[in-house]
Amino acid sequence: xxxxxxxxxxxxxxxxxxxxxxxxxxxxxxxxxxxxxxxxxxxxxxxxxxxxxxxxxxxxxxxxxxxxxxxxxxxxxxxxxxxxxxxxxxxxxxxxxxxxxxxxxxxxxxxxxxxxxxxxxxxxx
Amino acid sequence: xxxxxxxxxxxxxxxxxxxxxxxxxxxxxxxxxxxxxxxxxxxxxxxxxxxxxxxxxxxxxxxxxxxxxxxxxxxxxxxxxxxxxxxxxxxxxxxxxxxxxxxxxxxxxxxxxxxxxxxxxxxxxxxxxxxxxxxxxxxxxxxxxxxxxxxxxxxxxxxxxxxxxxxxxxxxxxxxxxxxxxxxxxxxxxxxxxxxxxxxxxxxxxxxxxxxxxxxxxxxxxxxxxxxxxxxxxxxxxxxxxxxxxxxxxxxxxxxxxxxxxxxxxxxxxxxxxxxxxxxxxxxxxxxxxxxxxxxxxxxxxxxxxxxxxxxxxxxxxxxxxxxxxxxxxxxxxxxxxxxxxxxxxxxxxxxxxxxxxxxxxxxxxxxxxxxxxxxxxxxxxxxxxxxxxxxxxxxxxxxxxxxxxxxxxxxxxxxxxxxxxxxxxxxxxxxxxxxxxxxxxxxxxxxxxxxxxxxxxxxxxxxxxxxxxxxxxxxxxxxxxxxxxxxxxxxxxxxxxxxxxxxxxxxxxxxxxxxxxxxxxxxxxxxxxxxxxxxxxxxxxxxxxxxxxxxxxxxxxxxxxxxxxxxxxxxxxxxxxxxxxxxxxxxxxxxxxxxxxxxxxxxxxxxxxxxxxxxxxxxxxxxxxxxxxxxxxxxxxxxxxxxxxxxxxxxxxxxxxxxxxxxxxxxxxxxxxxxxxxxxxxxxxxxxxxxxxxxxxxxxxxxxxxxxxxxxxxxxxxxxxxxxxxxxxxxxxxxxxxxxxxxxxxxxxxxxxxxxxxxxxxxxxxxxxxxxxxxxxxxxxxxxxxxxxxxxxxxxxxxxxxxx
Numbered sequence: 007x008x009x010x011x012x013x014x015x016x017x018x019x020x021x022x023x024x025x026x027x028x029x030x031x032x033x034x035x036x037x038x039x040x041x042x043x044x045x046x047x048x049x050x051x052x053x054x055x056x057x058x059x060x061x062x063x064x065x066x067x068x069x070x071x072x073x074x075x076x077x078x079x080x081x082x083x084x085x086x087x088x089x090x091x092x093x094x095x096x097x098x099x100x101x102x103x104x105x106x107x108x109x110x111x112x113x114x115x116x117x118x119x120x121x122x123x124x125x126x127x128x129x130x131x
Numbered sequence: 132x133x134x135x136x137x138x139x140x141x142x143x144x145x146x147x148x149x150x151x152x153x154x155x156x157x158x159x160x161x162x163x164x165x166x167x168x169x170x171x172x173x174x175x176x177x178x179x180x181x182x183x184x185x186x187x188x189x190x191x192x193x194x195x196x197x198x199x200x201x202x203x204x205x206x207x208x209x210x211x212x213x214x215x216x217x218x219x220x221x222x223x224x225x226x227x228x229x230x231x232x233x234x235x236x237x238x239x240x241x242x243x244x245x246x247x248x249x250x251x252x253x254x255x256x257x258x259x260x261x262x263x264x265x266x267x268x269x270x271x272x273x274x275x276x277x278x279x280x281x282x283x284x285x286x287x288x289x290x291x292x293x294x295x296x297x298x299x300x301x302x303x304x305x306x307x308x309x310x311x312x313x314x315x316x317x318x319x320x321x322x323x324x325x326x327x328x329x330x331x332x333x334x335x336x337x338x339x340x341x342x343x344x345x346x347x348x349x350x351x352x353x354x355x356x357x358x359x360x361x362x363x364x365x366x367x368x369x370x371x372x373x374x375x376x377x378x379x380x381x382x383x384x385x386x387x388x389x390x391x392x393x394x395x396x397x398x399x400x401x402x403x404x405x406x407x408x409x410x411x412x413x414x415x416x417x418x419x420x421x422x423x424x425x426x427x428x429x430x431x432x433x434x435x436x437x438x439x440x441x442x443x444x445x446x447x448x449x450x451x452x453x454x455x456x457x458x459x460x461x462x463x464x465x466x467x468x469x470x471x472x473x474x475x476x477x478x479x480x481x482x483x484x485x486x487x488x489x490x491x492x493x494x495x496x497x498x499x500x501x502x503x504x505x506x507x508x509x510x511x512x513x514x515x516x517x518x519x520x521x522x523x524x525x526x527x528x529x530x531x532x533x534x535x536x537x538x539x540x541x542x543x544x545x546x547x548x549x550x551x552x553x554x555x556x557x558x559x560x561x562x563x564x565x566x567x568x569x570x571x572x573x574x575x576x577x578x579x580x581x582x583x584x585x586x587x588x589x590x591x592x593x594x595x596x597x598x599x600x601x602x603x604x605x606x607x608x609x610x611x612x613x614x615x616x617x618x619x620x621x622x623x624x625x626x627x628x629x630x631x632x633x634x635x636x637x638x639x640x641x642x643x644x645x646x647x648x649x650x651x652x653x654x655x656x657x658x659x660x661x662x663x664x665x666x667x668x669x670x671x672x673x674x675x676x677x678x679x680x681x682x683x684x685x686x687x688x689x690x691x692x693x694x695x696x697x698x699x700x701x702x703x704x705x706x707x708x709x710x711x712x713x714x715x716x717x718x719x720x721x722x723x724x725x726x727x728x729x730x731x732x733x734x735x736x737x738x739x740x741x742x743x744x745x746x747x748x749x750x751x752x753x754x755x756x757x758x759x760x761x762x763x764x765x766x767x768x769x770x771x772x773x774x775x776x777x778x779x780x781x782x783x784x785x786x787x788x789x790x791x792x793x794x795x796x797x798x799x800x801x802x803x804x805x806x807x808x809x810x811x812x813x814x815x816x817x818x819x820x821x822x823x824x825x826x827x828x829x830x831x832x833x834x835x836x837x838x839x840x841x842x843x844x845x846x847x848x849x850x851x852x853x854x855x856x857x858x859x860x861x862x863x864x865x866x867x868x869x870x871x872x873x874x875x876x877x878x879x880x881x882x883x884x885x886x887x888x889x890x891x892x893x894x895x896x897x898x899x900x901x902x903x904x905x906x907x908x909x910x911x912x913x914x915x916x917x918x919x920x921x922x923x924x925x926x927x928x929x930x931x932x933x934x935x936x
Contacts, residue, residue, distance in 0.1 A: 016575045022582035071830045087574030111574035112581045112612050
């Protein structure tokens with residue numbers, strides 16, 4: 007079973023994502039900020055990271071860069087609710103740092119699940 | 132002494148004497164000499180021994196002796212003053228004759244007179260203009276009284292003396308009046324001449340001679356032409372006018388110039404009148420000095436010119452509100468010509484916008500003599516409404532009665548519209564800012580809401596009563612999400628991130644968005660077949676441009692529907708063609724044409740379509756920002772917008788965007804950064820006001836192995852740098868920053884340390900800045916978005932150079 011790390015400072019969203027993903031039979035690990043996320047990532051085999059961008063402590067872009075530093079092949083989906091500027095702008099930066107896919111909140115569940123499934127499908131060597 | 136006692140005059144003698152006496156008095160050049168002659172003659176007639184006259188004194192009315200004939204000196208002395216209170220005096224005042232002895236007539240003097248031998252006396256009143264002005268006396272030495280024949284002659288003499296007095300009085304009066312008139316005329320400011328038929332000045336007043344001052348010149352007997360050149364011509368002109376007018380034009384003024392006593396020329400207005408002088412016909416000429424009038428006239432003309440040229444409209448009405456004057460600005464503002472406006476009431480401009488109370492309040496203020504100011508919404512002749520700031524002032528005469536109203540009005544329609552739109556824009560900006568502030572939280576909330584609704588939908592089968600409400604929650608959530616996205620567009624920064632992207636990619640995606648918004652009545656044709664090339668754009672902004680243009684096209688085709696064409700192609704423009712499209716540089720350009728088959732754009736509107744907040748739509752249909760945004764975005768991208776339109780045929784907007792030469796740079800490839808790592812060494816100062824960008828750059832450089840110090844504020848960075856300029860090996864700065872531009876910062880740092888390797892990053896591919904940067908000694912110029920690979924390469928090169936030196 008693939009293990010997914012959900013990083014978001016919003017408990018309600020983490021819960022919702024957890025339920026959504028667990029229904030699809032994924033194992034879910036949660037983190038409320040970038041620091042916790044790094045800890046969780048180091049703690050166990052994570053197949054996919056779904057992270058928010060604007061977060062306290064260590065925010066999304068920073069987290070993405072550090073995760074890529076740890077493992078250049080890490081699969082990341084970035085989600086942003088936007089902030090002072092358009093969410094698209096943050097996500098562009100995220101794409102530039104090698105995240106597999108980006109979504110603007112609110113995220114279309116079906117599309118998210120499709121991307122997750124695609125990313126976690128074992129590559130045919 | 133003669134003795135004619137008993138001699139009686141016959142009728143013929145009496146008549147002769149009467150005639151002779153009348154003639155003497157009437158012909159006398161000197162009235163007193165005439166009187167003396169007449170009295171002398173009367174004294175010589177038979178039946179009397181002496182004749183005398185008394186005249187009454189002005190002060191006490193007593194009779195005083197004037198002329199005598201045949202009297203002895205003694206009697207003359209006794210008769211010198213004859214009192215009115217004597218019996219004969221009272222009879223005289225009653226206009227009665229007295230004939231008798233002295234005892235009856237003047238008892239007090241009778242004895243004295245009788246001692247000189249005078250016995251009988253007759254006294255007759257002399258009457259002039261109904262008043263007793265004197266008396267005529269005749270005396271006899273005999274006891275016989277003065278007979279009736281003598282009395283007859285004496286009455287004739289008394290009458291003739293009365294007439295003489297009347298004549299003297301009249302002459303005296305005439306002389307006084309004449310003197311007074313002359314003084315009066317001399318006090319006039321107008322110049323008066325009496326001119327004889329030959330042009331000789333017979334009379335003139337002081338003013339005519341230059342006034343009573345030193346320059347007085349006597350013009351009497353001179354020719355009027357000397358003073359009033361062209362007098363003859365003027366007379367003829369007046370005569371001519373009279374003929375034309377077929378009626379006397381006594382008061383007709385003519386303008387000319389006169390030369391006064393001092394030789395000075397004065398503009399005057401001349402009036403002629405006919406009169407007679409010593410029985411001969413003369414011209415009475417009155418000249419009025421028009422110097423001050425001319426000054427006033429000139430001042431008036433200046434004022435009128437000013438009023439005619441002011442942008443504010445000026446209206447003058449009479450007390451009843453009937454228009455008597457309007458200036459050209461009024462005509463321009465209202466569309467009514469001067470002829471149409473004069474004589475009508477300004478209520479023709481009423482728009483119905485204001486209540487009757489509004490106008491009655493206004494009139495109450497005005498009729499109480501106070502100034503009214505306010506804003507009026509009125510209607511032009513063409514029916515259009517306009518707003519004017521108006522000040523109406525009542526004009527009062529000396530008695531405080533209102534004679535006129537003067538209104539000054541300024542058309543503020545545009546300002547009012549601008550204010551309204553500005554408020555709207557400010558409101559939207561506030562909404563945008565607010566949206567930007569809450570968007571993150573709001574999107575999280577929406578995400579939770581929609582996510583949980585989705586989860587619930589999983590468990591609730593279709594057909595369950597809760598299924599459709601949950602779907603409605605999802606729909607509502609999606610609507611809220613799209614609203615947030617729209618609001619964010621207003622609050623957006625304009626310098627979004629630009630990427631090098633394929634023309635076809637940008638417009639494929641853009642047209643997808645357009646299709647989603649088009650109604651069924653509008654067909655869309657697209658052609659992207661020859662659009663191969665890369666453009667460096669903010670994709671979101673270009674989509675915005677496309678959406679705005681298509682929304683306008685759609686608006687133009689509302690109702691009937693039509694065809695929307697979007698053609699995108701990459702074209703080579705030579706110098707001639709490039710300059711024909713605005714001031715473009717020759718080269719490769721992406722050309723986007725958006726055309727519709729709508730109603731076209733009015734030429735008047737055409738001039739203003741790119742003005743911010745200009746809109747032809749109703750307030751709820753558009754913000755007036757659409758084309759301004761298009762213009763702003765395209766210009767910021769180094770491109771150009773043009774429009775061609777034909778009324779009733781449609782409009783075509785053409786956009787040119789610069790195409791990047793193929794292979795110059797490749798789009799950033801995700802994941803490329805990771806391959807470069809930990810090769811650098813050295814200390815990099817990085818400055819960018821956008822904290823997110825700063826953080827990213829800082830992280831990237833740290834991962835390249837550099838020691839990095841980041842600053843969000845250029846001024847602060849400069850201070851830190853100044854304190855220890857050798858501490859940094861490379862400085863990387865953004866160009867667009869609020870307090871100091873990257874270029875200025877670089878210039879100041881290079882002044883401190885000329886060998887400092889500097890990198891300028893910018894979101895705008897502006898050739899000029901690029902050139903300036905190079906000229907100022909900035910080593911590298913990196914356009915945003917920065918490719919991390921490029922950054923790594925540049926830093927590596929710069930730090931190696933410094934360590935090598």
